[in-house]
Amino acid sequence: MNIIESIQNGVIKGIKALYGADIVADQVTMNSTRKEFEGDYTVVAFPFTRIARKKPGQIAEELGEYLVREVEAIESYNVIKGFLNLSLSDAFWRAFLGEMYQDEAYGKHAPNGQKVMVEFSSPNTNKPLHLGHIRNILLGWSTSRIMEAAGYEVFRVQVVNDRGIAICKSMLAWQKYGQGATPESAGEKGDHFVGDYYVLFEKKLQEEYKAWQQTGPAREIFEQQSENGQSEEAFFKAFKNTYFNEYSRLGAEAKEMLLQWEAGKEETISLWKQMNAWVYQGFDETYRRLGVEFDKLYFESDTYLLGKDAIQKGLDNGIFYKKEDGSVWIGLTDAGLDHKLVLRSDGTSVYITQDIGTAQKRYQDFGVDKMVYVVADEQNYHFQALFEILKRLGEPYADGLYHLSYGMVNLPTGKMKSREGTVVDADDLIAEVVEEARANTVERDTISGLTKEQQEEVIRQIAMAALKFFIIKVQPRKRMVFDPKESVDLQGQTGPYVQNAYVRVQSVLRKGGEQDLSPAAGYRKLEPQEKEMLNMIYSFPGLIQLAAQEYDPSGIANFCYDLAKAYHRFYHDHSILNAPTAEARAFRLQLSRAVANVLHQGMNLLGIEMPERM
RNA sequence: GGCUCCGUAGCUUAAUUGGAUAGAGCACCUGACUACGGAUCAGGAGGUUCCAGGUUCGAAUCCUGGCGGAGUCACCA
Numbered sequence: 106m107n108i109i110e111s112i113q114n115g116v117i118k119g120i121k122a123l124y125g126a127d128i129v130a131d132q133v134t135m136n137s138t139r140k141e142f143e144g145d146y147t148v149v150a151f152p153f154t155r156i157a158r159k160k161p162g163q164i165a166e167e168l169g170e171y172l173v174r175e176v177e178a179i180e181s182y183n184v185i186k187g188f189l190n191l192s193l194s195d196a197f198w199r200a201f202l203g204e205m206y207q208d209e210a211y212g213k214h215a216p217n218g219q220k221v222m223v224e225f226s227s228p229n230t231n232k233p234l235h236l237g238h239i240r241n242i243l244l245g246w247s248t249s250r251i252m253e254a255a256g257y258e259v260f261r262v263q264v265v266n267d268r269g270i271a272i273c274k275s276m277l278a279w280q281k282y283g284q285g286a287t288p289e290s291a292g293e294k295g296d297h298f299v300g301d302y303y304v305l306f307e308k309k310l311q312e313e314y315k316a317w318q319q320t321g322p323a324r325e326i327f328e329q330q331s332e333n334g335q336s337e338e339a340f341f342k343a344f345k346n347t348y349f350n351e352y353s354r355l356g357a358e359a360k361e362m363l364l365q366w367e368a369g370k371e372e373t374i375s376l377w378k379q380m381n382a383w384v385y386q387g388f389d390e391t392y393r394r395l396g397v398e399f400d401k402l403y404f405e406s407d408t409y410l411l412g413k414d415a416i417q418k419g420l421d422n423g424i425f426y427k428k429e430d431g432s433v434w435i436g437l438t439d440a441g442l443d444h445k446l447v448l449r450s451d452g453t454s455v456y457i458t459q460d461i462g463t464a465q466k467r468y469q470d471f472g473v474d475k476m477v478y479v480v481a482d483e484q485n486y487h488f489q490a491l492f493e494i495l496k497r498l499g500e501p502y503a504d505g506l507y508h509l510s511y512g513m514v515n516l517p518t519g520k521m522k523s524r525e526g527t528v529v530d531a532d533d534l535i536a537e538v539v540e541e542a543r544a545n546t547v548e549r550d551t552i553s554g555l556t557k558e559q560q561e562e563v564i565r566q567i568a569m570a571a572l573k574f575f576i577i578k579v580q581p582r583k584r585m586v587f588d589p590k591e592s593v594d595l596q597g598q599t600g601p602y603v604q605n606a607y608v609r610v611q612s613v614l615r616k617g618g619e620q621d622l623s624p625a626a627g628y629r630k631l632e633p634q635e636k637e638m639l640n641m642i643y644s645f646p647g648l649i650q651l652a653a654q655e656y657d658p659s660g661i662a663n664f665c666y667d668l669a670k671a672y673h674r675f676y677h678d679h680s681i682l683n684a685p686t687a688e689a690r691a692f693r694l695q696l697s698r699a700v701a702n703v704l705h706q707g708m709n710l711l712g713i714e715m716p717e718r719m
Numbered sequence: 720g721g722c723u724c725c726g727u728a729g730c731u732u733a734a735u736u737g738g739a740u741a742g743a744g745c746a747c748c749u750g751a752c753u754a755c756g757g758a759u760c761a762g763g764a765g766g767u768u769c770c771a772g773g774u775u776c777g778a779a780u781c782c783u784g785g786c787g788g789a790g791u792c793a794c795c796a
Contacts, residue, residue, distance in 0.1 A: 134737085134738070135735095136735050136738080137735070139739065139740095141739085141740080142739080147738090147739085149738060149739090149777095151738080151776055151777070152776095154776075161776075185739075186739065187738095187739090187776085187777095188738080188739060229796090266796075269796075271796090405796095430794090432794060441722080442722090443722095443792070446793085446794055448794090449794045450794065451794080453794085455793095455794070455795080455796090456795075456796050459796095481790095482723085482724070482789090482790065482791095483789095483790055483791070484790095484791090484796095485723060485724075485790075485791070486722080486723075486790090486791055486792070487791090487796095489723090510724085512724080512725080512789080512790090513789080513790080515789095517730090545758070546758095549756095549757095549758070551756075551758090567758085575731095578731095578732080578733090579731085579732070580732095580733095582724070582725080583724090583725070583732090584724090584725070584788095584789065584790090585731085585732095586730090586731070588730085588731075591730090591731065591744095591745070594744090594745075595758050596744090596745090596758055596759090597743090597744045597745060597758095598731090598732085598733095598743065598744040598745085599744085599758085601758055602744090602758065602759090604758085605756085605758050605759075606759095608756075608758090609755085609756060609759085612755075612756055613755055613756090616755065617755080644735080647735090648735085651735085651736095655736095659733090660733095660735090663732095663733065663734095663743090666743085666744090667733095667742095667743090670743085673759055673760070674759090674760065674761090676755080676756095676759080676760085677751090677752090677759065677760045677761085678760080680754075680755070681755060682754090682755045683754070683755065718756090719756095719758075
């Protein structure tokens with residue numbers, strides 16, 4: 106039993122003994138004592154006033170006295186305004202530290218027998234990854250690590266949107282203008298290479314469209330269809346989709362290509378395979394740089410026809426209904442949603458059809474209890490509908506579905522817009538933070554003793570820590586403003602700040618770590634700062650559990666920062682290797698190792714590596 | 720317009736899920752040990768937690784009503 110439960114139990118017994126009332130653990134409000142007061146844990150006495158019919162201060166006094174008597178680890182107490190502050194004995198903290206400081210699995214929970222699938226990234230294959238994907242990937246990765254640490258067996262997957270009109274545009278542009286070029290011949294990463302043809306297609310289409318706008322038929326359409334006072338520019342902007350679908354030669358060719366793909370025409374398929382292969386090489390490279398990997402990839406080209414059986418089954422059960430035109434719908438108004446189309450009148454499927462089928466397939470593949478979808482918040486409604494439908498279909502995993510929704514990433518200048526060229530490319534961004542880290546490292550000249558390769562590795566670790574921490578520390582649901590200048594900061598509330606605390610410990614240990622640390626058992630009178638850190642470390646396992654429950658890694662990031670900060674302060678205020686006594690020295694070495702250990706674990710859950718020197 | 724989410728210092732954000740004097744970082748100003756790594760530490764200044772009510776011993780947090788922003792309401796994905 107941990108100390109928090111012990112205290113809660115103590116309070117429950119105390120209330121019974123002192124006032125004869127029965128309460129449950131939930132009614133005991135408890136938290137770590139704020140650092141401006143003396144104590145380790147605080148029990149709030151206000152809720153008991155009704156039960157005890159006494160003033161909170163008096164209750165706190167009586168309860169404090171009881172707890173000191175009955176709970177071994179509690180040594181003393183003080184009461185301030187109805188808050189009962191409890192101090193644990195030095196012996197308790199010493200024992201705790203001695204037990205955990207070299208336990209590298211500290212904080213991890215035993216397997217809970219449950220399986221969870223986390224889907225993240227899920228890119229389109231017509232262009233490279235950008236900043237939005239980075240947030241998605243980091244959230245997905247860290248959440249999956251946290252769930253692992255919380256005891257789940259985790260499967261990481263992505264759905265690759267490898268088919269459709271978008272990739273056909275790239276294919277067509279390459280076919281028409283590429284002259285057989287390859288990423289190798291162009292000296293370019295495959296995903297960028299293919300993305301360039303997508304952009305080229307859009308450019309050619311725009312040229313074609315502009316020219317068309319001057320022709321007689323276009324003038325006529327404008328005259329007839331434009332609304333009163335609508336400018337020519339505004340009209341044609343709105344008309345673009347229609348133009349693409351009904352008038353454009355390039356549009357017709359792209360659509361023709363999609364039809365050929367669906368018909369399985371050999372030449373088209375092989376071109377499609379070639380272009381996608383290039384893209385995957387590029388993606389793999391970016392994933393490698395980000396340090397993430399997947400257990401399985403689902404390709405939309407395999408799954409886009411799934412789900413129709415489920416629709417039929419739902420029709421038979423009366424969950425769905427058919428309109429006269431043959432389209433199939435589900436009414437979700439009683440769940441606060443709307444009516445939703447699940448099958449077109451021509452019998453083809455829509456996005457949600459495919460998602461239903463894919464969910465079922467995943468369950469067949471892995472038998473998971475939970476599925477987490479990391480997808481931006483613009484799809485909130487879609488997932489509400491999807492989950493509701495799966496529930497009505499009676500899927501066994503329906504209660505374990507979770508949409509990890511996150512806010513879109515904006516720049517200080519506003520939204521990212523591909524048309525305006527303001528999209529922050531993932532590879533460019535990574536290169537930028539690496540450059541920044543390199544410049545700083547060279548200036549400090551702290552690792553020039555390492556080999557060139559080792560130096561590069563450290564620089565990469567620092568850079569990625571800056572970028573990842575900057576993104577993960579923000580709660581997922583908040584939309585975030587990403588200032589590239591701040592993301593490469595290496596000081597203050599940043600990843601490198603946390604790394605630095607770890608590096609400091611390593612430095613101390615190199616100079617005096619191999620000694621016998623058993624004298625730590627004789628250390629008396631712990632410093633408040635020492636207790637503060639131990640208290641934080643003590644809370645770490647619970648924090649992992651909470652982060653897993655809430656699907657929110659930001660708390661872990663903030664915890665790591667707080668712990669690093671506490672250590673930096675302690676390091677400044679107290680000597681470790683030159684501590685006043687051998688006991689203090691041994692204790693502080695243990696504590697340093699404990700802090701480093703927990704920082705390493707915590708950052709690792711976020712996908713952030715810790716260098717030994719920096 | 721309906722629904723959902725967000726609104727905290729100039730900027731980026733936290734607050735143990737209803738607890739004590741709202742805590743950090745950046746930027747700005749001032750300092751720090753002849754010592755274990757200065758990517759550090761300390762101090763200063765900066766707040767009507769969007770506004771108005773309500774519930775409560777206690778509200779940034781919950782409820783109601785506004786204001787502002789974002790997203791979504793396709794036989795698109």
